[in-house]
Each structure stands twice: as structure tokens, then as C-alpha cells.
Amino acid sequence: MIVYAKTSIRATLTPMSRNLEPGHQERAELAESVLGVLQDWFDRADTMAASGVELDDDLAARLMAPPTDDGRSLDTILADVEKAGHSGVFHPSGGHLSYIPNAGLYTAALAEFLAAGLNRYTGVSGAAPGMSAIEHGMVRWMASLFDMGESASGVIVSGGSMANLTGVVAARTATLGDEFTKGVIYVTHHTHHSLEKAARIAGFRKEQIREVGIDHDLRMDPDALSAAIAEDRGAGRDPFLVVGSAGTTDTGTVDPLPALAGIAANEGLWLHVDAAYGGFFQLTKRGHAVLSGIEQADSIAIDPHKGLSVPFGVGALLVRDESHLIDANQGRGAYLREEDHDSGIRDIASLGPELSRPFRAMQMWLPLHLHGVGPFREALDTSLDLAEHAHQRLLGVDGLEVPWKPDLSVVAFRFEDDTLGRLALETINRERVVHLSPTTIAERFVLRFAILNRRTTRDHLDHAIDMIEKTLVG
Ligand SMILES: Cc1ncc(COP(=O)(O)O)c(C=O)c1O
Structure with missing residues (x-):
């Protein structure tokens, strides 16, 4: 049994502040209650049903109720959390074969708790150089899986949708600059819908997204891509981005990446590969063979919250050339201290859209170091x-x-x-x-x-x- 020492700080706190500053023993008890819920959840994970009951209206109303001024006990809150967990589709279950599964990972959940508890600021590197180094290390590790080279970089974002958006904006900035009304993006019918969404958010009209024909195996047809590019150029448009899928959501299909890379290189187009689902298969021999050609991409979206099973909220955009991410995302405000910027370690905020952000890398770094790859x-x-x-x-x-x-x-x-x-x-x-x-x-x-x-x-x-x-x- 763990014995928790009393702290002297607690005695100096007022009753009000004590509520927001639980003491040593209270912290341990609060954590134990939460861990109790998780212990039960993980004990049942192996035999868990794949889905649960419907959320009934009464429970939904209770869960949506606003907080009171005085709060309530953690026990009653956790009881509601458990009930909330009875409905819907259960991702931890081995029977979960729908959408793209994510079993979750206990050690990554602990890592997330740790990161949130330490609450260090990883927007600018001067504020938390050690944490920023961890994050850059994870990005470099992922980029190295795809042999993206010395100038490769990237950013850890909330998932595949944000990774694709960050990729589209980087491609737009690098190839078209500020004038992109004639830009054309090439996808297929099976490209994840987050790409179309990303394009719209990035300022492209629907007709600037062109669906290229596919073959019998549902892969982008390279000849059809070349023909579409020629047609668009002939019509005075600006082809700039080819999106290949390294594992479509529908069928897990990998587009002919070497052919797409060849066309993109010859035509001066940016190749973005959406490997949100399939990317981590690169760790396996068979996956590495199937994903051949991905190493020629200008940018890759990859989701640790898919392939590595870390809790939802961890995706990444990798780029071959860091300067493209910086060009698209760099920003400065008078209220930011110059000495906090790029303190020998690149500011993560200059690589993606977020300034304040969770320290997501911890969810990968801790489990990967603990368990090994x-x-x-x-x-x-x-x-x-x-x-x-x-x-x-x-x-x-x-x-x-x-x-x-x-x-x-x-x-x-x-x-x-x-x-x-x-x-x-x-x-x-x-x-x-x-x-x-x-x-x-x-x-x-x-x-x-x-x-x-x-x-x-x-x-x-x-x-x-x-x-x-x-x-x-x-
Ligand atoms: C191929 C592919 N790309 C992108 C996404 C979007 O990822 P997220 O849900 O993490 O935003 C998914 C989600 O399943 C996907 O399968």
C-alpha cells in the first residue's frame, strides 16, 4: 500500500482555493477513483461487446445538464461517465471492425494524463524546450520511416483531417502562393472526404477538386491523371496537388504511388499521400512493400491514433522540406517574447495552425520508449x-x-x-x-x-x- 505524505502547502490554502488545489492525499484519492474506472474498462476490454445500448433521453438530459455552482462528488460524476460509456460503438472491443478501429492504449492514456498534468507549453520552443525536443524527435522518427531525408519535418495535430488540411495549405502556399483561384487538386472517388473538406476550408471551390478515374482495383489511374492535368492546363487552370491514398477508408486500397510520384515530379505538382490509416504498416515488411513510392511524397498524413492505437487526438503531417511548413504557418505577435522563439529547437507553432496546443507527442513517445517499437x-x-x-x-x-x-x-x-x-x-x-x-x-x-x-x-x-x-x- 502506498503511503502519501502530507504537504505543508495545503495548510496555507483557503477552503475555496483548496477545492481547486487538492492536497497530496486528495490528489491520490481522486486519481485512484479515476484509475478504478479505467482498471475496470481495461479488465473488460478483451471480452467487451462491440457496441452498447442506445443512449436514453433521460441520461442524455442529465449528461447535458450545466454544472452547478457548488459542484458534486467525484463518485457521482464517475457514475455518470460510466453510464455514458454504455452507449454507442466500443472501440476497445476486438469485435470493432467498423470505420477505422482504435483499441486505445493504457500507457498512452497515462502519458496523456502526465502531459496534461505537467501542462507545459509546446507552442514556442523556449517555453518547454525539452518537451519540444520530444515532439520533434517523434516527428523525425515518423519521417525516417519514409526516408524523407534530412530537411524533413512535420507537426503533430489532432488527427488525419487536420493533417490533410495542413498538407493542403502547405502545398497551396508552396506551389501557388496567394493566387490560387485557378488551382486544381486531383483526388479519386475513394479519397477520404477530409481532403475535400480541407480544400474547401483552404479556400478552394468545389470545381477545383477533380475526381480522377480509377481502375478495377479502385486505384487512381495514372493515365487518367495525366490526361486530366493536360486538359486542365489546356483550359488555363493551375494543376498543383495530387492526393494519393496509402490505404483508403473504404477498402484499404493503396494508390499506385510510384506512378503518381513520377507524374507529380514531371508536372511540377505537389504529391500529398493520405496515409492516415495505412501509414504505420510501413513498420512491417509487407506494409513497407505495399507502400513503396510513398517516400517520394512531398507530404504525408499519418495517424498514431489509428496505426499505433494511442487515444484519439494524435495525427501528424510530415513534409519533405520544413521550409514549406514554415512558409505556410509562420506568425509573430508583439506579445510573444523573441527570446522564446526557435531557441535552437524549431517552434512547433511555426509548423502548424495552432499556438497553444496539447503536448500530444507524449502519447506516442512514452509508450514507444516503454514497450519498444x-x-x-x-x-x-x-x-x-x-x-x-x-x-x-x-x-x-x-x-x-x-x-x-x-x-x-x-x-x-x-x-x-x-x-x-x-x-x-x-x-x-x-x-x-x-x-x-x-x-x-x-x-x-x-x-x-x-x-x-x-x-x-x-x-x-x-x-x-x-x-x-x-x-x-x-
Ligand atoms: C484515410 C483516412 N484519411 C483521413 C481520415 C481522417 O482522420 P481523422 O478522423 O483522424 O480526422 C481517416 C479517418 O478514418 C482516414 O481513414
Whole structure:
């Protein structure tokens, strides 16, 4: 049992300030209560259902109630948090095969608590040079996975959407400057919608985003890209950005990155690769082979809160040349002390849109240093194995069409009869052992197993496939 020493500071605090400054023993008790909830959550993670009950109106109203002036006990608050946690889709469950999974990571949650508790300011490097060094180290490590070279840099943001936005703005600034009304961005139908959103936020009109044709495997067709660029140039437009996907959300498909890189280089276009889902497969031998060509990208979006399972809120934008990020994001205010800037370590605020920001790197740095990279690589490798297993089994099921061999760990398939596909989805999700989310491809209803949760086992996949077979035989 831990014995907590009493502090002398507490005795000097007024009752009011004591509420916001819990003493040594109170802090320990508060933390113990919170850890109790987490212990239970992680104890149950392996056997947890994939989804829960619906949020009832009474509970929703209670959760939305404003705070009172006098507060209430942590016990009642945590009881509400637990109840709030009973509804929705449970990402920690191994049965979570929908969207892009994220199992979460206990040591990363501790790291986030630690970072929030230390509350150091990582906007300008002078304020927390050590923490800034940790963050730059994580960015450099990620950039080194893709051989991005000595002048590579990047910024840790809240996720893939912000990484894509930061990439679009960097590309726009580097290639078009301030005059971008004729700029054209090339995507495919399967590019994540955050790219279109990013383009709109960055000031582009809808018609400046061009959907390039795809081949049978749903990959961007390089010939179609070249033709589109030629057509746009002919019409007086300014092609400037090609977006390749290193793992689409729909099917996990990787675009032909070497061909796209070649075209981008020849045409003087910026190549941004959205590797938010697929990027960390670079740690594995198979993933490295599939992602070949990504090392030629000008910028890469990659999400530790997908591939490394750290809690939501950690994504990154990597760039080949740091100066492009600085050009797009540099800012100064009279209220900022010059001596706090770039104190031998680049200001993180000069690399992205945020000034005050959470110290997100801690969520990667602590677990990676504690566990080593190996267990993360093994988990990703297991996801690839499971995808192969599911793909093989699905190929043998009568009544299914499995047209796309998985590049990574998303296995997509459709039913000969879309109605049965919808029925299977409803039956599977109602049972709650596994949770699936569908998509639509060429106007057909498509189911998918998105495998990225280290708690997912063959049993989860076999169970889902057994249920699909049952649906098919009626
Ligand atoms: C390929 C891809 N890009 C971007 C995103 C957006 O990432 P975030 O949800 O972290 O903003 C996702 C999310 O699933 C994704 O799969």
C-alpha cells in the first residue's frame, strides 16, 4: 500500500482555493477513483461487446445538464461517465471492425494524463524546450520511416483531417502562393472526404477538386491523371496537388504511388499521400512493400491514433522540406517574447495552425520508449494476417463477391444480392459481438472488415463470417 505524505502547502490554502488545489492525499484519492474506472474498462476490454445500448433521453438530459455552482462528488460524476460509456460503438472491443478501429492504449492514456498534468507549453520552443525536443524527435522518427531525408519535418495535430488540411495549405502556399483561384487538386472517388473538406476550408471551390478515374482495383489511374492535368492546363487552370491514398477508408486500397510520384515530379505538382490509416504498416515488411513510392511524397498524413492505437487526438503531417511548413504557418505577435522563439529547437507553432496546443507527442513517445517499437509492429503484422485469413474464407462463401484483394487490413466484399448484405449487417450489429460499418462502391452495398485492433482475433472474424453464411442460407 502506498503511503502519501502530507504537504505543508495545503495548510496555507483557503477552503475555496483548496477545492481547486487538492492536497497530496486528495490528489491520490481522486486519481485512484479515476484509475478504478479505467482498471475496470481495461479488465473488460478483451471480452467487451462491440457496441452498447442506445443512449436514453433521460441520461442524455442529465449528461447535458450545466454544472452547478457548488459542484458534486467525484463518485457521482464517475457514475455518470460510466453510464455514458454504455452507449454507442466500443472501440476497445476486438469485435470493432467498423470505420477505422482504435483499441486505445493504457500507457498512452497515462502519458496523456502526465502531459496534461505537467501542462507545459509546446507552442514556442523556449517555453518547454525539452518537451519540444520530444515532439520533434517523434516527428523525425515518423519521417525516417519514409526516408524523407534530412530537411524533413512535420507537426503533430489532432488527427488525419487536420493533417490533410495542413498538407493542403502547405502545398497551396508552396506551389501557388496567394493566387490560387485557378488551382486544381486531383483526388479519386475513394479519397477520404477530409481532403475535400480541407480544400474547401483552404479556400478552394468545389470545381477545383477533380475526381480522377480509377481502375478495377479502385486505384487512381495514372493515365487518367495525366490526361486530366493536360486538359486542365489546356483550359488555363493551375494543376498543383495530387492526393494519393496509402490505404483508403473504404477498402484499404493503396494508390499506385510510384506512378503518381513520377507524374507529380514531371508536372511540377505537389504529391500529398493520405496515409492516415495505412501509414504505420510501413513498420512491417509487407506494409513497407505495399507502400513503396510513398517516400517520394512531398507530404504525408499519418495517424498514431489509428496505426499505433494511442487515444484519439494524435495525427501528424510530415513534409519533405520544413521550409514549406514554415512558409505556410509562420506568425509573430508583439506579445510573444523573441527570446522564446526557435531557441535552437524549431517552434512547433511555426509548423502548424495552432499556438497553444496539447503536448500530444507524449502519447506516442512514452509508450514507444516503454514497450519498444516491436510490439506495435507485431500488432500491425497480426492485423495483416487476420485480413488474409478473412479474405481467404470470404472467397469460399457462395453468394458473396470479393473483388478486391486487400492491400492492407481492410477486407471489403459484397453480396450478390444487396438486400441480403443489408440484412447481414443488421443481424451482426444487433448481436453486438462484432460491429461492422458498410460503404457504397459503384452504387453497390459493400461490407467491410476493418482490422486494426490488436484485440481482434480469428474468432471475431470467423464468427462474423459464420453469421454471413447463415444469412445467405436463410
Ligand atoms: C484515410 C483516412 N484519411 C483521413 C481520415 C481522417 O482522420 P481523422 O478522423 O483522424 O480526422 C481517416 C479517418 O478514418 C482516414 O481513414
